[in-house]
Amino acid sequence: MKNLNSISDSQLLDMLIESDQMAYTEIYSRYSKSIYVFVLRRLSDVDESQDIVQDIFLSLWNRRSTIRISGTLSSYLLTAARNKIIDTINRQKLADRYLDSFHRFLSNTVENTDYLIRHNELNTLIEDEISKLPAKMREVFELSRKASKTRKEIALELGISEQTVKSHMQHALKILKNTLGLNQYVLFVFFLCEKYFKNF
Numbered sequence: 457m458k459n460l461n462s463i464s465d466s467q468l469l470d471m472l473i474e475s476d477q478m479a480y481t482e483i484y485s486r487y488s489k490s491i492y493v494f495v496l497r498r499l500s501d502v503d504e505s506q507d508i509v510q511d512i513f514l515s516l517w518n519r520r521s522t523i524r525i526s527g528t529l530s531s532y533l534l535t536a537a538r539n540k541i542i543d544t545i546n547r548q549k550l551a552d553r554y555l556d557s558f559h560r561f562l563s564n565t566v567e568n569t570d571y572l573i574r575h576n577e578l579n580t581l582i583e584d585e586i587s588k589l590p591a592k593m594r595e596v597f598e599l600s601r602k603a604s605k606t607r608k609e610i611a612l613e614l615g616i617s618e619q620t621v622k623s624h625m626q627h628a629l630k631i632l633k634n635t636l637g638l639n640q641y642v643l644f645v646f647f648l649c650e651k652y653f654k655n656f
Contacts, residue, residue: 465529472520480520484513487530491537498541507634508540547581585632596624 460468460482471479488509496505512533516523525532586594592614599610600621607625611618 469523469525469529472516473523475520480513480517483516483529487533488513490530491533494534495537495541499544504544508537508544512536512540582632586628589628589631593624593628596621597628600625 460478463471463479463482465483465486468479468483472483491512492505492509495508496502499505499508515536516533586597589597595614596610599605599613600607605613607618607621610616610621614621
């Protein structure tokens, strides 16, 4: 196996553009740990930080044929990490505002409109991510969430097993949790309350 330790970042990028997997592995080896530490120090969340690092390097590989880096590779990766951090913080702020509005709504201390605004913002964000789910997973998820069908009813309608339906739902929630940066409680509260509030 060729040793790439002594090869410059610029050379590695040229090789990456040509879909060289060894070059990609070397880039990951050089920068994944430092990027992880950079993200972790700002988010203080191990799982979230690991997911962000994986997303950054997956994107680097998927965009390898079109990627154009004007500065250094390290600065490019740090910028990508910084943008991911900002997105995560913004999503979490939205989730926190949503929960805060919801709790105040339950206490009747604010107008319903305030809660609905938060709800609609989160709904737009979630609907966008749902549309990106794999086709069959999205179909199962929407039959459960929008049509309120049971696992058995969905299995019969789609001609699949109940276990497959369960698996699709679990994976869909996991994907939404990771991509949206929301915890399971926020998603549970959102889907629980959505039907009630949609007619306001």
